[in-house]
Amino acid sequence: MNSAKLTDSLRDAGIAAGITAVLAFFFIGLRTDIEVSDLVLSTHWTNYFIAIAVVFVGRLALNLLVFKAERPIAGRIGALVPSIPGLSGLGRYFGLALGAFAIVFPFLPFAERYLIDLGILVLTYVMLGWGLNIVVGLAGLLDLGYVAFYAVGAYSYALLAQYFGWSFWICLPLAGILASFWGIILGFPVLRLRGDYLAIVTLAFGEIIRIVLLNWYTFTGGPDGISGIARPSFFGIPFKRGDGGFADVFGLHYTSLHRIIFLYYLIFALALLTSFVSNRLRRLPVGRAWEALREDEIACRSLGLNTTNIKLSAFALGAMFGGFAGSFFATRQGFISPESFTFIESALVLAIVVLGGLGSQIGVAIAALVMIGGFEVFRELENYRMLIFGLAMVLIMIWRPRGLISSREPSVVLVERKRIGSEAVAQGEGH
């Protein structure tokens, strides 16, 4: 290690510490608190200096030990952290292994109720991710209001079950149809818009749905939400203790775990259905049109494709799966309120899709597992876990801008089927 490098690194770390000193002064150094209706200022110099020291030492250590360059470099985390070489190649087998694990998971000895609940949550997000993948990954339409369709599905089921007393199995398709109907209503006027205009309108739509749910007290219960939503039955056989219950009919010993396991397989099946349908559709003309549209809208129009219909179909299908997931959410929770359908949910699902690698099914599943599972692992840290969650989003994205699984199987091939590496994908080929 030469001294010039050390000096450079020290100066770089000093600059970083100086910036931290400026940034943190008003937030870590000083703190305002309400005491007896008055705001009081307090100082926390220890924390402030610890923060500066941490940044200085951390930056210095990064410069000397990780970056190992002649000059301090910044902003090239992607180049520094070696990409996992096997990750893109083993996608297929890994996917199968993950699927097999998901099937046997509830019967593994360590699977407690808490873990199965977590599995249900992860699978819900996997399904939402796959549903949104149709819109964002395949058709290339940026949708920031996906949670609206999730909400429509959840409220459709809750209200239909409440007012008409219909069972989950009747309401599920209806919820999907209603959600896709809303997708078409929204999509019809706005799908002429391009890229980011569409993003803001979908975001606005998500907020509108939430505000209406919040304020239409007589119909939706407003902020109180809807409680006592009917639980699903095993195709007509309820999960209850005693005669006629699931345990009784199948001669099992009653535990409340049966319903949880059933819910687990239900969402697993719904997620697989989403994946299966979108995979098959990719090979149909409409699916190919989606991908063509994503690559070049003008070329599509010149070739006589009706871009509005193509976009609408993607929007409606994505919305339908969002609606399915929503009604599953309602039946699992037994209680829904507008609070569950905020923008952060849309952002989370979009983040899962992009982090997983647009268009990659297995990538989305892995991203959902990492993000939702990771979020649960840090449960003890309470407030800090959202902070860590946000940081993780930033760091993973900088590390792999194209997502975890960035190589693609082409949907349509001329001569032979071959995998397209991440370098080629990064240049815009073979999504």
Next chain:
Amino acid sequence: MDYFLQQLINGVTLGSIYGLIAIGYTMVYGIIGMINFAHGDIFMIGAFIALTMFLALTAIGISWLPIILLLALVVSMLVTSAWGWTVERIAYRPLRGSFRLAPLITAIGMSIVLQNFVQISQGAKIKPLPPQIEGGITLMEGMRGGQSFAVQLSYLQMIIIALTVVLMVGFNALISRTALGRAQRACEQDRKMAALLGVNVDRTISLTFVMGAALAAVAGLMFLLYYGVIDFFIGFVAGVKAFTAAVLGGIGSLPGAMLGGLLIGMIEVFWSAYFSIEYKDVAAFSILAIVLIFLPSGLLGRPEVEKV
């Protein structure tokens, strides 16, 4: 008419705040084509710095209001700019030239980080600040619902509107007359060509974030004084409204951002005054959707010419 005038005054005030935030969105979008989701939270950071400055200055014995205001404004602008610069440096610059959706995700991540950082470091409770600037002038006496009321233009509203006008004029001069503004416009048109002609693109983009953050800090201070309460979550709603304003005015256009801000502010105020306060956001968003259907590139945006 009198009631209308009062609402107009309130609408313009609120619209000024939205407009100042919207400029940050529209400039960043114009130059690198990304939605800077963390911008609303930069506004929130600015409001918090201003709040802390008010308390700190009072604590060290400065009590002359104009000097407090000035110091709070300047310090808040400077420190918030540093925040804006840092966010760009950490989360956006490494992804320059990368896949289009990647910076959007890091922006959402940064927004989560900023909100939770402030929540942890400053607490989740709302922070009230007693009114600093009181009084105003009465424009006319009016009647509403059988009761007489005075149409008021408060000094605070005057300051907000005047400051916005001054900033707008200064900012327009900065963009149209200075070397920095020229570089900024060049990068907006064609980043590669600008780089070939010797414009330091990275520096220009950084400065764009700094300028946007400084204006957001002014908006944060105004918000703090106007509403008197802030919390760590104000950035989201204000950010979405301001972004809506930027799109409504035509994204990429500076006068458009200001116009959009004023319109969104007025729609919100008039809807609350004449219809229902619960659905004011629905009204603003619906008008956005309607405008975009008929004018897909916003009110003042240039229609996109596509070259094949």
